[in-house]
Amino acid sequence: MTAVISTPDLTDEHPGARAIELQFVNFGKVAHFGGPVVTIKCHEDNSLVKQAVGEPGEGRVIVVDGGGSLRRALLGDMLAEQAAQNGWAGLVINGAIRDVDEIGATNLGVQALGTTPLKTEKLGMGQRDVTIAFGGVTIAPGEYIYADNNGVIVSAEPLL
Known part of the structure; x- marks a missing residue:
């Protein structure tokens, strides 16, 4: 996405x-990214994340509901x-990541709750392209997500 995203401006314009x-x-x-949502629901197993990032991203954003766990990096x-x-625009992760210095140098948007040095087991567990809910918001596949240093917002329609 080429336009600079300001989530405060977007929420002002789109209540x-x-x-x-x-x-x-x-x-x-x-630091500013957004696009159509692909959802993944998993808990301490990033098998579906690994599968998704191997596919063409086409400017989309992977939203991962890891249940808020900070024990394993998704x-x-x-x-x-x-x-x-x-070609993924970014990932929003309700959970943890690792390798933060390297990720900080990668041309990708990444928002997460925190960090841990521990990797996940690869058990093939989880669901993809399902409606997920966390942080008071329900997110369906194909909706739009926008993220910056102010926060993360979701919309049924594109805002840019």
Whole structure:
């Protein structure tokens, strides 16, 4: 996405936009990002994240509901690099990531709740393209998400 996204401006212009009520940290090199949503629901297993970042991103954003767990990282440097190479705009993760210095140098938007050095087990668990809910917001596949240092918002329609 080429336009600079300001979530405060977007919510002022579009009062129907829903703010996720969590304090995300912006870890990616791309501080402002947004696009159509692909959802993943998983708990301490990033098998579906690994599968998704290997596909063409086409400017979309992967929203991962990891249940808020900070025990295992749902994204690391290798998956972030693959996501950037495949054209994903970014990831919003209700959970933890690792390799933050490398991710900070990767041309990708990444917002997460925190960090941990521990990787996940790859058990093939989770669901993709399902409606998820966290931080007071329900997010359906194909909706739009916008993120910056002010927060993360969701809309049924594109706002840019």
